[in-house]
Amino acid sequence: MTTPAPQSCRWLLALHSSSELLGVGLQPLGQSEGPELAIFPGGRDLSSGLLGALEHVLPAAAWPALGRLAVAIGPGGFTGTRLTVTLARTLAQQLGIPLDGVSSFHLMAQRVLAGGQSPGSAPVALVQALPRHGWVAGLYRRDALAPGGVAEVMIPRLYRSEAELEEAMGGAPQHPAVALVPQDVEQLLRHSQAAALAQRPGPWQPVLPLYPTSPVEVGRP
Secondary structure, three states: OOOOOOOOOOEEEEEEOOOOEEEEEEEEOOOOOOOEEEEEEOHHHHHHHHHHHHHHHOOHHHHHHEEEEEEEOOOOOHHHHHHHHHHHHHHHHHHOOOEEEEOHHHHHHHHHHHOOOOOOOOOEEEEEEEOOOEEEEEEEEEOOOOHHHEEEEEEEEEEOOHHHHHHHHOOOOEEEOOOOHHHHHHHHHHHHHHHHHOOOOOOOOOOOOOOOOOOOOOOOO
């Protein structure tokens, strides 16, 4: 458990539940060193364990010391993504602080491109197979002016057939979209720290979950 910060300190809190795990990151706002990372069970446990996991990292009495929030908006499971995004939006609204929402695929793309797996500014595709549904894919490329040095050329969406996927990705190299929660939470913290440094406003209203499939789909296989 983190000791509540002195009044002069403001915290940056990051939440990531776009996989089967919940990742929570905490770092003094305006600093780049020493983030505290904690990983908890996700899935069905998240509905009853989210607040407890957050309090394990930062007690509720210290939440007024939060200065900025960041959350992975998906693609991810319906329940996990919805819960963390809703909590982040509520905290941002009630505390009157900025909220940064970042696609979980964007965080993965930063790792892929940092590893030199695409030359120059050539785009890469992040692809995740969903049994019985198709493939979720997004397109990314290096861009020094974009958040995290990576531009989201095409936001992640569902493709029902391989032909549809191949046409949309335009021949870009495809990499599996695999969440590495501790690393991705660190990327999320870096993204939000850079947004704070650039004085980007971070309104909470536009931050919404990104679902690969819709729970209200009718007549789809």
